Every structure is written in C-alpha cells, then in structure tokens.
Amino acid sequence: xxxxxxxxxxxxxRTGEKVFLECVQDMDHENMFWYRxxxxxxxxxxxxxxxxxxxxxxxxxxxxxxxxxxxxxxxxILESASTNQTSMYLCAxxxxxxxxxxxxxxxxxxxxL
Amino acid sequence: xxxxxxxTEMTATxxxxxxxxxxxxxxxxxxxxxxxxxxxxxxxxxxxxxLDGLEEKGxxxxxxxxxxxxxxxxxxELQMKDSASYLCAVRDRVNQGGKLIFGQGTELSVKP
Numbered sequence: 353x354x355x356x357x358x359x360x361x362x363x364x365x366r367t368g369e370k371v372f373l374e375c376v377q378d379m380d381h382e383n384m385f386w387y388r389x390x391x392x393x394x395x396x397x398x399x400x401x402x403x404x405x406x407x408x409x410x411x412x413x414x415x416x417x418x419x420x421x422x423x424x425x426x427x428x429i430l431e432s433a434s435t436n437q438t439s440m441y442l443c444a445x446x447x448x449x450x451x452x453x454x455x456x457x458x459x460x461x462x463x464x465l
Numbered sequence: 466x467x468x469x470x471x472x473t474e475m476t477a478t479x480x481x482x483x484x485x486x487x488x489x490x491x492x493x494x495x496x497x498x499x500x501x502x503x504x505x506x507x508x509x510x511x512x513x514x515x516l517d518g519l520e521e522k523g524x525x526x527x528x529x530x531x532x533x534x535x536x537x538x539x540x541x542e543l544q545m546k547d548s549a550s551y552l553c554a555v556r557d558r559v560n561q562g563g564k565l566i567f568g569q570g571t572e573l574s575v576k577p
C-alpha cells in the first residue's frame with residue numbers, strides 16, 4: 353500500500369526560527385510536492401521535485417526552500433518562520449506517468465507564535 | 466491564467482444523488498482528478514479522467530468534456546460518511562513534474 357509519511361502531525365515554533373518539515377515516501381515515486389492548505393484558499397503548491405536534486409517553484413515559494421537529496425525524502429524549510437506561515441502543510445508524491453494520482457501524507461499543522 | 470472553479474458548498478439528503486461541477490481554464494491539460502478530503506485528514510484519490518466521457522466507480526462517477534473545460538463528480542445513494550470536501554484538480558502538462566492545479570474544493574454536507 354502507498355505510504356507518504358510526514359514527520360509531525362502538529363508543530364509549534366516561534367517567529368524567526370528555521371523550521372524543517374520532512375516527508376518520506378516508500379513507493380519509489382519520481383515526483384514529490386509540498387502544499388499548504390488554508391481555509392478559503394484551497395491547496396496551494398509551494399515547491400515540487402521531479403527527480404533527486406531537482407526542484408521547481410510552485411505558486412507560493414516565497415519564504416520557503418526545499419531539499420531532495422534522496423529519492424524517497426523531500427524536505428520543506430522555512431528559513432525564518434513568520435506568523436503568516438501558520439498553516440496545514442501537506443506532502444504528496446506520484447509516479448511520473450500521466451494517469452497516476454498524487455498520494456498525500458496526513459499533513460503537519462504548523463503554528464508559528 | 467490558470468483557474469479552476471467549483472461551488473463552495475452543497476447540501477444533499479442521505480440516499481439522494483448529488484452532482485458537483487468543476488470548470489477549468491488551464492494552459493495545458495493532461496488529465497483531471499477528483500479527491501475526497503474529510504475534515505482534518507489528507508485528500509484521497511477518487512477518480513481520473515483524461516478522455517471525454519463518463520468513468521464509473523461504484524457509487525461515484527466522473528464526467529469530462531475537454532471542449533467545454535468541464536467535469537462533474539456524481540455521487541449516488543448518498544451516505545452520511547460522504548460528508549466531506551471534494552477537490553477537482555487538473556494536471557497541466559505532460560512532461561516532468563506533472564503538477565496539479567487544485568480548485569478550492571466543494572464542501573458537501575449530507576443530511577439525514
């Protein structure tokens with residue numbers, strides 16, 4: 353069965369901290385994605401990666417960076433956390449072929465105080 | 466620009482049929498996905514359409530018209546557990562990455 357694991361379900365950090373969100377998938381998927389989900393705004397893509405060490409900006413990359421050193425792991429980094437980054441963060445992965453859906457992790461609810 | 470529209474909310478009665486519409490305007494098209502998301506949980510995949518027509522999967526069906534930029538998700542024999550948000554998403558390109566563009570979701574409430 354498909355499994356996307358995010359390191360934390362809930363996380364509380366302080367303004368200005370550097371925050372790491374980790375995501376691991378066990379399906380040997382080429383593609384990995386980071387989204388944030390906010391009420392009334394839906395799912396918004398932050399960054400995605402289609403191969404190891406490859407990354408592309410999504411719709412809202414400002415204030416974030418990513419790292420993909422191994423195929424199974426995709427990390428989201430908040431360089432200097434701010435209160436407007438309080439949100440639900442969802443990681444997803446998929447195979448490259450067009451008809452394959454993205455599989456989501458359970459999400460990390462991040463609060464920045 | 467890229468745009469996907471869905472109704473924000475819908476209400477239906479247990480045992481009834483409900484149709485959730487989705488219209489899209491995207492720079493490319495390589496398939497349309499429907500996801501279900503219960504409150505506090507991750508989205509789960511429901512259906513995929515890339516060719517025009519109806520795809521049926523149990524109580525759920527999804528329809529696509531590429532010329533109209535239109536899709537709908539049809540839920541039959543509604544159950545209380547179908548109360549959830551339903552997300553329409555378009556894959557906008559064929560090549561690397563295959564990112565999805567999501568609509569804001571339709572919150573469906575099923576009443577007894």
